[in-house]
Amino acid sequence: MFECYGKKLLRVDLSTRSVSEEPLSKQFIERWVGGMGFGTKLFIDEVPAAADPLGPDNKIYISVGPLTGTLAPLFAQTCIVTKSPLTGGIINTYAGGHLGGSIKATGYDVIAIEGQAEGLVYVLITPAGVRIVDCPELAGVSVRAAEEAVQKAAKTEDLHTLGIGLAGENCVRYASVISETRAFGRGGVGAVFGSKNLKAIGIAGIGDVGVADPEGFRSAVSAAYKTFAEDLAQPWSLLGSFGRVGTGSGMGLINEKHALATKHHHLTRFEEAEQIGGQAIAEQYPTRPIACLGCQVHCGMLHKPVNTKWGEVWTRGPEYETTYSLGSLCLNDDPEMLLKANDQAEEYGMDTLSLGVSVAFAMECAERGILPRDALGDDHVLEFGNPDTTIRLIDMIARREGLGDTLADGVRRASQHIGGGSEAFALQVKGMEFAAWMPERMRGIAVTFATSNRGACHKRAPIGMELMEVIPMDGIEGRAALVAGIQNHVNAIFALVACRFAEFVLPVQQFVDLLNAATGMAYTEEQFLQLGEAIWNMERLYNLEAGIDGSEDRLPDVCFEVPGDFPPEAKPLTREDFATLLSDYYAVRGWDKEGRPTPERLAELGLRD
Amino acid sequence: MVQRLIVTVEKCTECRACELTCSLEHFGVFNPRKSGVRIVSNWPELARARLCIQCEDPECLPACPAEALVLTQSGSIMVLHELCTSCESCVDACPYDGIWMDPLSELAVKCDTCDGQFACLAVCTAGALSIGE
Numbered sequence: 246m247f248e249c250y251g252k253k254l255l256r257v258d259l260s261t262r263s264v265s266e267e268p269l270s271k272q273f274i275e276r277w278v279g280g281m282g283f284g285t286k287l288f289i290d291e292v293p294a295a296a297d298p299l300g301p302d303n304k305i306y307i308s309v310g311p312l313t314g315t316l317a318p319l320f321a322q323t324c325i326v327t328k329s330p331l332t333g334g335i336i337n338t339y340a341g342g343h344l345g346g347s348i349k350a351t352g353y354d355v356i357a358i359e360g361q362a363e364g365l366v367y368v369l370i371t372p373a374g375v376r377i378v379d380c381p382e383l384a385g386v387s388v389r390a391a392e393e394a395v396q397k398a399a400k401t402e403d404l405h406t407l408g409i410g411l412a413g414e415n416c417v418r419y420a421s422v423i424s425e426t427r428a429f430g431r432g433g434v435g436a437v438f439g440s441k442n443l444k445a446i447g448i449a450g451i452g453d454v455g456v457a458d459p460e461g462f463r464s465a466v467s468a469a470y471k472t473f474a475e476d477l478a479q480p481w482s483l484l485g486s487f488g489r490v491g492t493g494s495g496m497g498l499i500n501e502k503h504a505l506a507t508k509h510h511h512l513t514r515f516e517e518a519e520q521i522g523g524q525a526i527a528e529q530y531p532t533r534p535i536a537c538l539g540c541q542v543h544c545g546m547l548h549k550p551v552n553t554k555w556g557e558v559w560t561r562g563p564e565y566e567t568t569y570s571l572g573s574l575c576l577n578d579d580p581e582m583l584l585k586a587n588d589q590a591e592e593y594g595m596d597t598l599s600l601g602v603s604v605a606f607a608m609e610c611a612e613r614g615i616l617p618r619d620a621l622g623d624d625h626v627l628e629f630g631n632p633d634t635t636i637r638l639i640d641m642i643a644r645r646e647g648l649g650d651t652l653a654d655g656v657r658r659a660s661q662h663i664g665g666g667s668e669a670f671a672l673q674v675k676g677m678e679f680a681a682w683m684p685e686r687m688r689g690i691a692v693t694f695a696t697s698n699r700g701a702c703h704k705r706a707p708i709g710m711e712l713m714e715v716i717p718m719d720g721i722e723g724r725a726a727l728v729a730g731i732q733n734h735v736n737a738i739f740a741l742v743a744c745r746f747a748e749f750v751l752p753v754q755q756f757v758d759l760l761n762a763a764t765g766m767a768y769t770e771e772q773f774l775q776l777g778e779a780i781w782n783m784e785r786l787y788n789l790e791a792g793i794d795g796s797e798d799r800l801p802d803v804c805f806e807v808p809g810d811f812p813p814e815a816k817p818l819t820r821e822d823f824a825t826l827l828s829d830y831y832a833v834r835g836w837d838k839e840g841r842p843t844p845e846r847l848a849e850l851g852l853r854d
Numbered sequence: 855m856v857q858r859l860i861v862t863v864e865k866c867t868e869c870r871a872c873e874l875t876c877s878l879e880h881f882g883v884f885n886p887r888k889s890g891v892r893i894v895s896n897w898p899e900l901a902r903a904r905l906c907i908q909c910e911d912p913e914c915l916p917a918c919p920a921e922a923l924v925l926t927q928s929g930s931i932m933v934l935h936e937l938c939t940s941c942e943s944c945v946d947a948c949p950y951d952g953i954w955m956d957p958l959s960e961l962a963v964k965c966d967t968c969d970g971q972f973a974c975l976a977v978c979t980a981g982a983l984s985i986g987e
Contacts, residue, residue: 316875343870350885470977470979536867536869536980539871559898
């Protein structure tokens with residue numbers, strides 16, 4: 246049993262520069278399975294709710310799961326759990342690529358980073374041991390340069406890295422951690438790295454990954470391959486289109502459905518959407534699909550270097566969410582600007598969602614006269630649809646220069662700083678900026694944004710069902726229950742650690758079959774989903790203790806206004822409907838009217854005696 | 855002619871399912887370092903494939919002092935793990951970077967075509983793997 250685990254935690258204390266190993270008990274593994282389960286449980290036990298996210302008491306948990314490093318398709322992700330400097334609550338964030346397989350091969354299921362180094366360091370985890378290496382020479386360098394320096398120093402084959410750029414070092418509250426162009430994007434985990442003076446981690450494992458039931462596992466993997474292959478073979482397959490042109494493949498459809506957040510939610514359609522969609526970018530610039538470990542979907546679009554007016558750009562992506570946030574939301578229709586902005590975000594290490602929303606927020610402030618049009622302090626005009634201003638503002642945010650310093654703290658803090666009533670239109674929940682998608686149009690998004698433990702995140706929403714109108718976008722009946730179910734399900738698969746896209750296609754039972762064959766455990770579908778629900782409630786309890794209560798399950802006022810081009814046949818979001826959705830949600834969750842989990846529900850989930 | 859594995863790197867998505875399958879077939883575990891085919895990324899350029907080309911006059915075979923390398927029925931050369939002494943003579947002898955050592959077990963690793971069965975082919979959904987001579 247448990248052949249697919251290393252059954253060990255590696256603890257790296259940057260304050261004392263000490264390293265230790267701890268065994269993970271059978272009970273712990275059985276109960277929390279891996280990935281998000283391991284990270285959440287350890288975080289909640291070890292990081293006080295009052296801890297400063299950017300202080301020495303915060304800790305970072307990097308975890309993999311039972312299916313990481315195996316042939317099970319779409320299980321390449323690595324999970325990071327920490328306290329978010331953006332929301333002040335718990336954050337879980339994921340990156341794919343080949344890092345997870347490398348961590349798994351070290352024999353560590355979890356790497357816990359704590360304390361604060363005195364100067365800039367990187368950590369090397371190789372067969373030769375664990376080393377904390379001073380690297381003052383890497384201060385301010387790009388993620389790519391840091392990755393190359395760590396690769397060179399390690400002199401080890403199969404080294405994979407994760408690291409931060411200038412934005413993380415400057416504690417931009419939505420700085421991301423980048424692993425070979427894949428981003429642990431949301432919630433500012435890059436700023437937490439920066440606060441600890443941790444520039445990068447290089448990881449090279451050489452160990453074997455086994456499974457408990459080899460024949461059962463082969464059979465479960467074959468079944469999963471078949472399920473994905475059948476989906477990918479369909480001309481309408483969403484994942485199939487991701488594999489051809491990237492996650493931006495749906496932009497045309499989203500635009501057609503009046504669901505593309507445009508000009509800071511003033512509009513639901515962008516006239517120039519097609520030219521910044523995945524199809525156009527893939528056709529215009531030499532591109533090839535790149536996959537994460539063992540993945541058939543290969544949604545990562547790697548471009549050859551492109552000459553732009555801002556210089557040569559080499560990037561992977563942009564993903565759909567980036568073409569929304571730095572594209573339609575800012576009214577930018579220049580694909581080369583998006584390639585450049587994506588490259589900046591990769592090199593500085595910033596979440597393109599929060600970044601784009603912050604830029605668009607400043608443009609909105611200028612349009613309303615709350616900020617002057619020369620707020621950048623140079624020749625750049627702060628206005629929608631200005632690509633040069635966008636590129637310049639991204640630099641200023643990463644460097645925390647002028648207006649960029651204000652925007653680097655996210656739109657909630659920026660709106661408090663700028664004032665002028667801007668809090669009403671700051672696109673954030675719990676301090677986290679909106680992902681793509683419009684609560685004004687889609688009720689599942691309204692519930693998801695308002696209730697997610699991460700803030701305005703789209704990772705656990707019925708987007709496909711609403712977009713394809715399997716269910717009416719503006720319907721509220723049963724919508725809260727649907728969202729809660731998806732939240733539970735996605736949390737469960739993040740314990741494995743699966744890619745979010747796997748949930749689009751793979752039935753729950755196939756996740757469970759893979760889990761059981763790999764581990765030797767005997768999870769049922771019901772127990773598996775309940776694991777996700779338990780994790781969700783643990784996060785909620787932690788956030789409540791950290792001061793994030795039901796009053797923050799809200800949407801900004803702008804979501805209750807009607808966008809200018811709102812389709813006449815559709816129903817706008819009303820405060821009454823939103824109140825109904827929220828009370829339905831609390832009821833489905835077994836929470837009280839203030840959004841607190843009840844002792845009875847917690848007992849049912851095994852979280853209280 | 856001996857059949858060999860061909861990697862068309864222009865089609866390869868670098869998912870390395872071939873590596874995971876190969877190590878499972880030959881060692882019963884998932885470990886890319888135990889795979890007889892390796893995909894080496896070189897972004898933004900195409901990947902490079904490391905594997906045995908099943909050459910006609912293999913220099914690894916006579917170089918092995920432990921008789922751990924043997925010809926299979928299909929004509930490929932396979933490593934008998936129980937006889938390998940980790941001396942690396944085969945690695946030194948091969949001019950094509952077609953055989954290497956697994957750092958964990960210290961055993962030689964190469965593509966033996968699964969004696970003509972090519973287990974990796976089934977998992978390469980990108981169509982980058984094929985059989986050639």
